[in-house]
Amino acid sequence: MHLNLSVQEAVSNKLAPYLDFVHHLFLLLANCRDSENLSKCFLLVFQEIQSGDAKIFVHxxxxxxxxxxxxxxxxxxxxxxxxxxIGSLELLLEIGLEKLTKDYTHIFLSSKLTTLEQLxxxxCDVNDLNDVRKKLDTLGRLQVVLDILLLAESQIKFSVGSLQSLAAFSLxxxxxxxxxxxxLLELGHIRFQAPVDTREIKSLLPRKYSSSCMQFTSERENYKICTILHCSALPAFPFLSPDISDSQLSDISGLEEDLHCSQLTCLSNKLF
Known part of the structure; x- marks a missing residue:
């Protein structure tokens, strides 16, 4: 298994380490139009293997x-x-869940963002409907976490350390x-909040144009609250669709081009 891959590389290369014929078989048989056709396809595969003409690898x-x-x-x-x-559908369901489990395991472990225990x-027993539902629930949540990590890596350019913290918190x-x-299928969108080191965010803000920071410290210095107001020609978080009325300012300090305005507020006892 390749290690130290970026999340995007791990997603793109998820098939590379798997030579198991069963995983490739799922990709083919998932396109069968009905259970009768699926049973015939399984039988053809088994007959070919039985004849000894096909040389395959099964882990x-x-x-x-x-x-x-x-x-x-x-x-x-x-x-x-x-x-x-019904039997052929159960076979297909089982190898599909197995393949998806291997795919997600490879992506998360090869990018070194989490451990197997954290996943x-x-x-899963495919004959137990509750087991199947639990497995699908888990895989669905892993996909959401993966989407979050891909956005954080590709759009916000999080460091590996911040991605690891985000992965652990999200899971x-x-x-x-x-x-x-x-x-998950019913939700139009998901709002997910996660703690991020303020230093990470500040390092990612575009330097062009202006930024102001206001910080308050409690009497015993147990807590600090920091608010950063940042105006830039480039959005701090480009994957978000800004509300023009709130996020874009024009004609500030004689500048004619539109600016993106971002406000970040953080309450922490370990801010800096």
Whole structure:
């Protein structure tokens, strides 16, 4: 597995480390138009493997039923399994969940943003509907966290350290925003708040034009509150669609071009 990849590189290269035929099989069979067609396709694959003409690799740790069947067919040409429409759908669901789990695991671990324990990936019995729902809920939340990290990396240019902190916080708190996979499908957008080191934000603000900072410290210096007002020709957060009435100012200090105005407020006991 490649390490120290950026999040974008990890997403782009998610298929590179996987030579498991079962994962590629899912991408092909997911396009079947119905369960009858799916059963026929599975049977054709099993027959080809049984004949010994096809040389494939199935990872020995792949726990799916399809992987077990293929290993048996490659080993001693066992009899072909009987497949029903429902049975073939269960096989497809299982290898799909397995592939998605491997994909997300590779992305998060190869970019070194989190640990396997932080991902909290549950096991899944495809015959248990509750297990399937829990797995889909987890994978849906991982996708939201991945979207957040991609935006932070590509648009705000977060450092690796800040991305790691953001990943840890997001994985621990995303369930409060996305309770289930079905809820994720219904939501038009997700508002997610996460703590970010003020020094990181200040270093990312465009230097051109003006910036002012106001800071208050509590009597015993336990807490500090800092407000930064920054005007720039470039938006501090380019992936956001600004409200022109609030975010763009014109004709300031004799400048004719529109400016983007950003206000950041932070309350912290470890601000600097």
């Amino acid at each position: 020995p740790r792949n726990p799916t039923k399809v992987a077990h069947i293929l290993r048996e067919l490659m080993r001693d040409s066992s009899s072909l399994p009987a497949l029903s429409g 909290k990936l549950p096991s 621990n708190n995303i369930e409060t925003q996305v309770g289930s996979f079905s809820q």
